Structure formats: C-alpha cells, structure tokens
Amino acid sequence: MLQQAEPRRTDNDISFLGTMNFEISDEQNLILNVVDEACKRIRPIEDKCYLEHKFNDQIYPIFKETHLLGLPVSRKYGDGQGADALTYALALERVGQEGTGVRTFLSGHTSLGQLTVQKWGTDSQKEEYLPKTTRGEKIMAFGLTEPTAGSDPASLRTSFEEKGNYFFLNGSKAWISNGSIADLIIVFAYPKGKSEGMCAFLVEKEYEGFEAGAIKNKLGLPTSDTGLLYFRDCKVPKENMLGPLGKGLSVAYSALMSGRLSVAAGCVGVIEDCLNESIRYAKERVQHKKKIGKHQLVQREITKISLDLETAKLLACKAALQKAKSDASPKDNELRGEADWMIAQAKYQAANASFDAADRAVQIFGANGYSFENRPARHLVDTRVCRIYEGADQILEQKIAVKLLGSDYEAFS
Numbered sequence: 001m002l003q004q005a006e007p008r009r010t011d012n013d014i015s016f017l018g019t020m021n022f023e024i025s026d027e028q029n030l031i032l033n034v035v036d037e038a039c040k041r042i043r044p045i046e047d048k049c050y051l052e053h054k055f056n057d058q059i060y061p062i063f064k065e066t067h068l069l070g071l072p073v074s075r076k077y078g079d080g081q082g083a084d085a086l087t088y089a090l091a092l093e094r095v096g097q098e099g100t101g102v103r104t105f106l107s108g109h110t111s112l113g114q115l116t117v118q119k120w121g122t123d124s125q126k127e128e129y130l131p132k133t134t135r136g137e138k139i140m141a142f143g144l145t146e147p148t149a150g151s152d153p154a155s156l157r158t159s160f161e162e163k164g165n166y167f168f169l170n171g172s173k174a175w176i177s178n179g180s181i182a183d184l185i186i187v188f189a190y191p192k193g194k195s196e197g198m199c200a201f202l203v204e205k206e207y208e209g210f211e212a213g214a215i216k217n218k219l220g221l222p223t224s225d226t227g228l229l230y231f232r233d234c235k236v237p238k239e240n241m242l243g244p245l246g247k248g249l250s251v252a253y254s255a256l257m258s259g260r261l262s263v264a265a266g267c268v269g270v271i272e273d274c275l276n277e278s279i280r281y282a283k284e285r286v287q288h289k290k291k292i293g294k295h296q297l298v299q300r301e302i303t304k305i306s307l308d309l310e311t312a313k314l315l316a317c318k319a320a321l322q323k324a325k326s327d328a329s330p331k332d333n334e335l336r337g338e339a340d341w342m343i344a345q346a347k348y349q350a351a352n353a354s355f356d357a358a359d360r361a362v363q364i365f366g367a368n369g370y371s372f373e374n375r376p377a378r379h380l381v382d383t384r385v386c387r388i389y390e391g392a393d394q395i396l397e398q399k400i401a402v403k404l405l406g407s408d409y410e411a412f413s
C-alpha cells in the first residue's frame with residue numbers, strides 16, 4: 001500500500017509564488033543605476049589591481065562617494081539609504097559582476113558588520129557607529145573564525161575577562177574579510193575559562209592590545225583584504241558589548257543570515273558576468289570557419305550557464321523577500337527559520353552554480369580562459385571561496401536537509 005505523503009510545508013507550496021513580487025519600483029531603479037555607475041568606475045581599477053595582484057584601495061572611496069556604504073541601513077543613521085532586502089540583493093548582484101573580491105568588501109562591511117549593529121546594538125552603539133560606517137569614516141569587519149574554530153564556531157578559544165570598566169580580550173581570529181583594513185570589528189569570545197555564554201564585542205582598531213595583519217598567498221581574491229587579528233589583553237570599554245550577555249552565538253547566526261544572502265546575490269552576479277562574457281566571446285571567436293557560438297557543443301555550455309543564472313537568481317530573490325518578511329516581524333521565530341532555510345539554499349545553489357558557470361566560461365574561452373586577463377579565470381578562482389565561507393557546502397547541506405527531516409536528524413549541534 002502506498003504511504004500517505006506528509007503534508008507539504010505551506011511556505012514551500014506553489015501558492016507562495018503569488019506572494020512574491022519581483023517588480024522594481026522607480027526608487028529601486030534609481031539606487032540600482034547608482035550601483036551600476038559605481039561598478040563601471042571600479043572595473044578598470046579592479047582590472048589593473050587584479051593583474052598586479054594587489055589590494056584595490058579604490059573600492060571603498062568609490063562606494064563612499066556614491067553613498068553606497070550604508071545601502072540597507074536605516075536612513076536614520078548618517079548616509080544609510082534604507083534599501084529593502086530585494087534592492088540590496090540586486091545591488092550586490094550587480095557588484096558581484098565586478099568580482100567576488102569587490103562584493104566581499106561590501107559583505108564584510110555592510111551585511112556582516114552594519115546590519116548586525118543595527119539589529120543588536122543599543123541606541124548609543126547605533127548612534128555612535130552607524131553614521132560613521134555609512135559615511136565611510138570607519139570600515140567594518142566580522143571576526144568569528146579562528147585558526148582552530150571554523151564550521152564549529154561554538155569551539156572558539158578567544159576569551160574575555162571583566163575588570164573595572166573594561167573587558168580584556170585574549171585570542172586570535174583568522175580569515176577575516178576586511179580584517180587588516182577595518183576600523184571596527186565585531187569579535188566573539190567566551191568568558192575566560194568557559195565554553196558557554198559567548199558574547200560579541202565592538203572592537204576599534206585603536207584599542208590597546210589589538211593588532212592585525214593581512215593573509216598572503218590566497219588562491220583568489222587578490223584585490224580584497226583578508227586579515228588575521230590578535231587580541232592581547234585587548235581593552236574594550238564595557239559599553240561595547242554587542243547584544244545581551246551570553247547571546248554571542250545568536251548574534252553570530254543572525255549576522256550569517258545576512259552574510260549568506262549577500263554571498264548568494266554576489267554569486268548571481270558572477271554567473272551573469274560569465275554568461276555575458278561567454279556570449280560575447282562565442283560571437284567573436286572563429287574556429288573551423290565558424291563563430292564558435294555556431295558549434296552546438298558551445299551552445300550547450302551557454303545554455304547551462306543561462307540555467308544556472310535563472311535558478312540561482314530565483315532562489316536568491318525568493319530568499320531576499322523571505323528575509324524582508326522575517327525582518328518586519330523580528331519576534332516570529334517561524335518566519336526567521338523559514339528565511340534562514342531559504343537563504344541557506346540560495347547560498348548553496350548560487351555558490352555552486354557560480355563555480356560551475358565560471359568553469360564553463362573558461363572552457364568557452366579555451367586558452368584565453370586560462371588567463372587572468374579575462375574575467376572568467378578570475379571568477380573561477382575567486383568564487384571558489386563562496387563554497388567555503390559563511391557556511392561551507394557540507395554545513396549547509398545538513399542544515400537544508402534537517403529542516404525537512406526534523407530536528408531528530410540533526411547531524412551535529
């Protein structure tokens with residue numbers, strides 16, 4: 001006898017499609033045009049820096065001049081533009097076309113940094129830091145990962161101790177985007193001698209006992225900063241604890257939701273650029289007396305990139321809309337869980353699809369695809385990190401499946 005199927009989750013029902021509105025208003029278009037202009041200014045500089053294998057120090061000033069450093073932050077704070085989640089995702093998609101390094105800067109500064117302060121900060125923390133970071137007076141970073149704690153952030157070793165009006169932090173953080181250029185970093189630590197009660201702190205680079213350096217010899221992202229941070233009795237004022245005492249993991253997980261969505265959106269941009277570049281090249285390059293675009297096996301590669309784009313874009317936009325719903329009702333745990341799950345799927349799909357698309361684009365370019373002179377090669381090495389950071393593939397695969405199987409099937413806690 002056939003078993004009765006479990007009822008489908010209503011939000012995954014086809015009726016959900018009716019609640020999705022991907023229409024872009026004039027106001028959203030205005031923002032996206034500014035993003036496009038900024039990206040056009042960044043491109044020649046990024047090209048040059050990439051080939052010279054050096055940090056692109058013009059990304060930040062260009063985004064500052066175009067008032068894009070606080071795109072999704074409330075207009076209450078400095079240069080915040082109050083963009084909704086979908087507009088912000090579409091903006092990151094455009095930025096992603098310029099390369100994962102360019103987009104990673106914004107993810108570290110805005111998605112992981114500012115949005116976390118906006119969600120968890122006290123009024124005075126928000127007043128102190130959001131205007132400065134949206135106006136481009138301070139760059140942000142998010143420091144969770146350590147040399148021995150990555151996928152399992154609960155195992156981190158950085159500690160804090162309360163003495164008088166300060167917390168003293170000891171430990172280190174590794175692989176932190178914007179880490180060596182940031183002025184303000186969200187840092188996670190346990191009370192000294194304990195492995196529970198994690199807290200988050202806002203650490204300014206001038207604080208005594210703080211030091212940072214850049215990681216060299218990365219596989220990709222040569223134009224983007226990735227830092228190592230050291231805390232040696234780093235003296236943090238008491239008012240700089242971010243979020244309630246002991247709620248550091250909740251702060252981290254909420255930041256990762258925004259961060260993952262930004263990765264998904266950026267990867268959609270990577271796929272779009274791979275598609276555009278592949279079409280352009282297939283119409284120019286002649287082999288066997290024909291434009292290579294006339295060879296059907298090349299057409300197949302273009303079809304696959306196009307399908308990667310459509311599926312990744314739909315999932316990213318769907319996740320962005322679900323996040324907006326959840327942000328509007330912050331106390332609704334069910335909505336938050338649904339957004340978390342959709343974002344995990346969008347990030348997983350887009351990260352893998354962008355790597356696949358870059359690989360296909362390199363193939364279409366042949367030997368020219370093997371040169372960093374052309375963007376497909378850069379995308380191939382740069383987008384690889386999207387399958388590692390902000391939840392590696394394996395972690396997201398388990399997260400996605402457990403939501404469907406039920407919490408009894410949790411592979412790890």
Ligand SMILES: Cc1cc2nc3c(=O)[nH]c(=O)nc-3n(C[C@H](O)[C@H](O)[C@H](O)COP(=O)(O)OP(=O)(O)OC[C@H]3O[C@@H](n4cnc5c(N)ncnc54)[C@H](O)[C@@H]3O)c2cc1C
Pocket residue numbers: 108142143144145148149150151152174175176177178221226385388389390391392393394395412
């Ligand atoms: C360029 C770059 C920028 C980064 N930016 C930041 C940043 O801004 N802030 C920050 O805090 N971190 C950042 N990271 C760190 C990143 O988030 C971590 O690398 C990531 O969480 C994975 O941790 P790990 O590298 O320690 O790998 P590990 O956790 O050691 O994992 C190694 C492998 O084992 C797998 N694995 C681990 N646990 C399990 C499990 N339970 N089941 C199945 N497989 C498992 C992983 O999926 C992976 O394949 C960045 C990393 C890079 C490379």
